[in-house]
Amino acid sequence: MSGRSKKGHDKSGPVASDFRPSREQLLAFINENPDQAGKREIARAFGLKGPDRVWLKDTLRALEDEGLLERKAKKLVRPGGLPHVVVLDIFGRGSDGELLARPSETRDDNGPAPLVAIRMPRGAKGRAPGVGERVLAKVFPVEDAQGPAYTARVLKIIDKRRESVLGVVRVIADGSWRLEPVERRQAEYAIDADHRGDASPGDLVEAEPISAGRYGLPRAKVTRALGRMGDEKSASLIAIHAHEIPHIFPESVLEEAETAAGFDTGPREDWRNLPLITIDPSDARDHDDAVHAEPDEDERNPGGVIVTVAIADVAAYVRPDSAMDREAQKRGNSVYFPDRVVPMLPERISNDLCSLREGEDRPALAVRMVFAADGRKLRHTFHRIVMRSAAKLSYSQAQTAIDGAPDEIAKPHLETVLKPLWEGYRILKRGRESRQPLELDLPERRILLKEDGTVDRVFVPERLDAHKLIEECMIQANVAAAETLEAKRQKLVYRIHDSPSLAKQEALREFLQTIGISLARGAQLRPKAFNAILERVEGTENDVLVNEVVLRSQSQAAYETDNIGHFGLNLHRYAHFTSPIRRYADLIVHRALIAALGLGKGGITQAEEDRMAEVAALISAAERRAMAAERDTVDRLVAAHLSGRIGEVFEGRVAGVTKAGLFVKLPDYAADGFVPVSTLGDDYYIYDEASQALAGERSGRGYRLADPVEIRLAEVVPLAGSMRFEMLTEPKPLPGTKLSFHKAKGKGRVGQKRRPGQRAGRRK
Incomplete structure (x- = not known):
């Protein structure tokens, strides 16, 4: 028993005994072991059993309530903490010569990014990273509050950032x-x-x-x-270079794509007689999913339906560690701009060999799902197949056919394919309604460009049942993929979405109180709690406001090897499977299914499994990079479009509230500009975070998130995609804010204090 405690724990770690650890000991363990800080691991480390585990659960919850801990995936971390594996940008050196870096991803809470010190161990092999490079690293928190918050060990140099x-x-x-x-x-x-x-x-x-x-x-x-x-593609070109998005395929990748041979036909099932169809946007160039539905003839499942989803078998052409694979992993996903697409894979693969073209034989991975009449999935099976798409339809074509006016392309498939699909959707919809995913009503706007690349108009695409049908089929296929891989104990990359942090829940709770809505405290919130709030305000003056605030309370979705489920979809297991042409995560899942089910060549390798956590971090960073680039492009296009309209008056809506002023979105243009607080008037404006408002100190009147306002365009900088507005709408009473409460009680000034000599903001 030398060197071990009587319960088998190392003496160097927490020793199992009859005592319960103090709060300080718990926080220290979590800080020092970010990859082992789940409730189960903590209990095991301290030897806690039975009633002690109940005590631990209550103590950890109390630490969360106090803001000393927050939950990320299944692990507990200190607030603002980084995940154990993260992408870092090296920007300089410290006084001792160590490299200094910050996370490349922005934080959900918009707080300052923590500083990370990279200390290279003696005798380290391989090229050392340098200033200006982006790396994938494991990070470890440190206690020294005077220095960097983390140290890091570099796992891989991703690319050298241009010093330009x-x-x-x-x-x-x-x-x-x-x-x-x-x-x-x-x-x-x-x-x-x-x-x-x-x-x-x-x-x-x-x-x-x-x-x-x-x-x-x-x-x-x-x-x-x-x-x-000013050329037609300048806005997206700026975003591509500013965000360092790889957009030129190396010659080795193009050569590999051009010489790709036909797909391996064995072992594959021949499904060419099954009338699978593709339903996509009218301008889609690649088609990576096809669908089919039919009534279940099994008398044990009355009213049931069989839904089949077939997905392009990219793994048949893009093999692990090939030139195309390495480039796809680097890109992470395709990036979509109003004027172009930066694809993840060369067009020879994405638009030709893997695209499920009408009437052409294509390799695919298919999942056959059986649903009961109430929408419950009873079972599913995966198949590696050869298929031949029976028709290529757009969303509007399919919807118009169902609505009674099929065109020549859709008409032959109306009775045999489309109507059974819609019946299948009605059954899937029952399951969705029972599941109650988060139902935010925030329509996305799209920009339509003229031939010269300038903005023609901004519009909200009509949300058709055809869109919802395909969306629900894809969600169910993704769930089936995760369930199958878990059952086979095969490592995979999950698509996770954490529940709102306690801090965000509390901020939302405070805001809702200002408009007379209560949110239960302490309970584990589920999407249906948010849906009840959204239903309550639907059609009222607070409809848009509450939808915006609920959206801001949500965590950001990501790719992880540890599963915590998908909060927004209210699903326990979820993995991206349905878009391997444009998302690397889906290609990983395809390879995992091929290996786990013995479906032939192209399965996941041991080397890929060993690096899966690193790859998940890389593709999560690539996804955020793409989102930022797409958003910046829209801002620049709209700013250029409005640059000749300075002095004009527009209808807008307050989209953001800060101490410095208001962000106002122009709904007709899908872009926003800024109103500095110094231009709001002769009152002194105080930022009320709980109410998401700027309130005048003397008047108690002001502006709140989602308020409709009238503004004048004062300045435009197209190159930066920025606009400055002047507020024309007078401030309004703000019942429920802290300022109005204190003024009603006669308590005078609250909140932000004016510095000596500081003057109140005045309209210029």
Whole structure:
């Protein structure tokens, strides 16, 4: 028994005994073991059993309520803590020569990103990372509050970040050249005559900062001209370069795609006689999913339905560690802009060999799902098949056919394919209604461009039953994939969505109180609790406001190897399976299914399984990068579209409230601008976080999130995608805010205090 406790625990760790650990000991263990800080692991580490485990659960919940812990996946971490594996950007060196980095992903709570120190161990093999590079690393929290919050061990150097500036070349009055950076926070650069390269005035360029004298503007050297600013693709081009999105396929990848041979036919089932059809947007170029439904003839399942979903078998062409695979993993996903797509895979694969084209033989992975009449899934099976799509329909074609006006393409399939699909959807819908996923009503707007690439109009696409049908079929296929892999004990990448943190729940609770709605405290919230609130405000003046605030209370979805379920969809097991052409996560799941079910070549390898947690972190970061690039492109397009309308008045809605002012969204243009607090009037405005409002100190009147307002366009910077507005709508009473409560009680000033000599904001 030497060196061991009587319960078999190492003496170097927490020793199992009759005592319960203190709160400080629990926090210390969680801080030092971020990858082992689940309730079960903590109980095991301290030797807690029986009633002690109940005590532990209550203690951990109390620490969460006090804001000392928060839950991420199945683990408990200190607030603002990083996941154990994270993507870092190295930006400099510390006083001891160690590399300093910050997470490349933005935080959900918009707080400051923690500082990470990278200390390279002696004798480390391989090339050491340097300043300006992006790395995948394991991070470990440290107790020293004076230094970086974490240390890190580099797992992989992802890519070298360009030490360059993206901007537009301008010529000023004296004939000298300037570089106007895309990022407004960057300084303007001077460009000498011998450093202009092939650029012309008005070009979007990459430039490299060079040494400069003590006086005057910093100088830069043009390294590459990217195109004309104002050309049809300049907005997306800026986003691609600013967010470092890989968009040019290496020759080795293109060569591998062009020489790809036909798919392996064995072992595959021949399903070419099953009338699977694709239903996609009218402008879709690739088709990675096909669907079919039919009544279940089994007398033990009266009123039931069999739904089949077939997905393009990308794994038949893109093999682990091939050139295409490495590039796809680097990209993580396809990125969609209003004027172009940056695909994850070469077009030879995505738009040709793997696209489920009408009337052509294609390899696929299919799942056959049997549902009871009430929407419950009874069973499912996966198959590796050869299929032949019976028809290619758009959403509007399919919907119009069901509504009684089929065109020549849809008409032959109306009775045999479309009507059974809609009957299947009615059954799946019953299951969805019973499950009660989160039902936010926040329609997404799309930008339609003219031929010259400028904005034609912004519109909200009609939400058809055809969209909902395909969406629910895909959700059920994703669930089936996760369930099958779990049953086979096969490691996989889950699509997870955590429940709102306690801090966000409390903020939402405080806000709802300001409009007379209560939210239960302490209970484990489920989506139906939010749905009840959304139903209560539907059609009222608070409808948009509450939908916005509930959305902001939600966590961000991600890819993880540890499953916590999907809160928004209210599902216990969920994995992306249905879009391997455009998402690398789905390709991993396909390979896992092939290996787990013995479906032939192209299955997941041991090396892939060993790196799965790292890959999950990489593709989560790539997804957020894509979202930011898509959002920035829309902002620049709309800003350019409105640049000639300065001084005009628009109808808007308050989309964000900060101490510095208001963000106002223009619903007709899917973009927003800023109203500085200093321009709001002669009152002193106080930020009320709970009410999401700016309230005048003297009047108690102000502006709240989602308020409809009238604004004047005062300034536009198309290059940065930013707009500044002047508020025309007068402030209104704000019942329920802290300021109004204190004024009603005669308690005077509350909240933010004015600094000595500070003047109240006045309208300019």
